[in-house]
Amino acid sequence: MTTEQNHGRRIFITGVGRGLGLALAQRFAAVGNTVFGSARGVTPDIGLTGRVTMDLADEQSIIAAANKLAEQTDSLDLLINCAGVDARAFGASEHVRGIFDLDAATFNAVLNVNATGPMVLTSAVLPLLRRGSDAMVVNVSSQLGSMQVAARNGRDAAYCVSKAALNMVSVKSAAALAPEGIGVVMLHPGWVQTDMGGENAPLTVDQSADAIVASIDNLSLADTGRFIRWDGYDHPW
Ligand SMILES: NC(=O)c1ccc[n+]([C@@H]2O[C@H](COP(=O)([O-])OP(=O)(O)OC[C@H]3O[C@@H](n4cnc5c(N)ncnc54)[C@H](OP(=O)(O)O)[C@@H]3O)[C@@H](O)[C@H]2O)c1
Numbered sequence: 001m002t003t004e005q006n007h008g009r010r011i012f013i014t015g016v017g018r019g020l021g022l023a024l025a026q027r028f029a030a031v032g033n034t035v036f037g038s039a040r041g042v043t044p045d046i047g048l049t050g051r052v053t054m055d056l057a058d059e060q061s062i063i064a065a066a067n068k069l070a071e072q073t074d075s076l077d078l079l080i081n082c083a084g085v086d087a088r089a090f091g092a093s094e095h096v097r098g099i100f101d102l103d104a105a106t107f108n109a110v111l112n113v114n115a116t117g118p119m120v121l122t123s124a125v126l127p128l129l130r131r132g133s134d135a136m137v138v139n140v141s142s143q144l145g146s147m148q149v150a151a152r153n154g155r156d157a158a159y160c161v162s163k164a165a166l167n168m169v170s171v172k173s174a175a176a177l178a179p180e181g182i183g184v185v186m187l188h189p190g191w192v193q194t195d196m197g198g199e200n201a202p203l204t205v206d207q208s209a210d211a212i213v214a215s216i217d218n219l220s221l222a223d224t225g226r227f228i229r230w231d232g233y234d235h236p237w
Contacts, residue, residue, distance in 0.1 A: 007032040010076050010132065012069060012125065014038045014054065014118075015083025019194035020140065022046065023209035024080060036072060038065055038083070049073075056083055056117030057109065066124035075131035078216070081118035081166075082140045085110060086159040086196060099157035107158045114162035119169045122184075129182050136219055137177075139170045141186040141227065148236045167227060167237075174225035183224035187212065190230040203230070 011028050015021030016037030022044065029035040029047040037043060038054040050072040054065035069076075087097050090109045118139055122129075129135040144154035145163025154160045167186050174184035189212060190203040197203075208230050215232035227235045 010034045011078040012036045013080040021082040023205045027213045056113045076128040077132040079137045086156045097156040110158035111162045115165035135182045137184045143188045183221045186227040
């Protein structure tokens with residue numbers, strides 16, 4: 001797809017209140033796309049065409065948000081499932097998040113937001129994606145969803161498991177939606193200086209978001225089922 005073709009898309013991005021979701025929404029809106037975003041709280045004034053309130057931990061909230069979105073647009077060309085959490089969001093300590101450290105409620109809460117939530121949302125906005133042009137779903141995953149990487153790295157086990165689960169959600173979605181011409185791609189954004197990534201991360205938000213936008217602009221249905229990095233290169237499984 002050419003850059004020109006990418007400037008008039010209808011895009012929905014989750015988690016536009018801060019971090020990568022905010023940076024991606026700003027960039028896509030700045031070049032003439034019609035951008036809708038979701039947040040749990042207040043959305044900064046970043047030129048969005050529309051916004052909805054949505055908590056990914058709550059199925060009814062997701063359904064209600066999808067219905068609200070459908071009042072604002074009849075189609076979507078791109079869904080970016082960007083919002084995500086690690087176990088710290090549910091009270092786990094900074095350093096004690098190993099595979100046997102977390103209770104079931106915390107473990108399940110992370111899976112709910114990072115894997116179940118994007119699955120429910122994608123399902124809920126499918127009617128819009130079906131009416132989209134060259135529709136694509138980008139699920140923001142993590143290197144810690146990679147079996148190869150998480151065997152060595154990643155101190156938050158619930159987060160690693162949730163992103164591996166999101167990858168499987170994505171693989172199954174890609175297979176299910178390919179016959180309809182809708183692509184699904186997993187994307188590791190890099191280790192980035194957001195609230196989640198922390199100040200020691202090697203990539204700034206600007207570096208990651210600029211690269212992600214360029215990579216997404218180059219995606220087509222031929223890429224469905226791929227697990228890519230921020231810069232468009234394949235990520236190991
Ligand atoms: N930063 C990294 O190094 C890194 C590395 C690999 C992957 N990722 C992934 O990149 C994505 C963006 O992360 P980030 O670095 O931008 O993190 P961030 O700055 O911590 O932002 C997290 C975003 O997720 C939203 N969110 C959290 N819980 C939610 C819920 N229950 N329902 C709806 N939205 C919720 C937050 O909204 P509120 O403002 O309402 O809390 C916020 O917009 C995530 O999927 C993350 O796993 C990040």
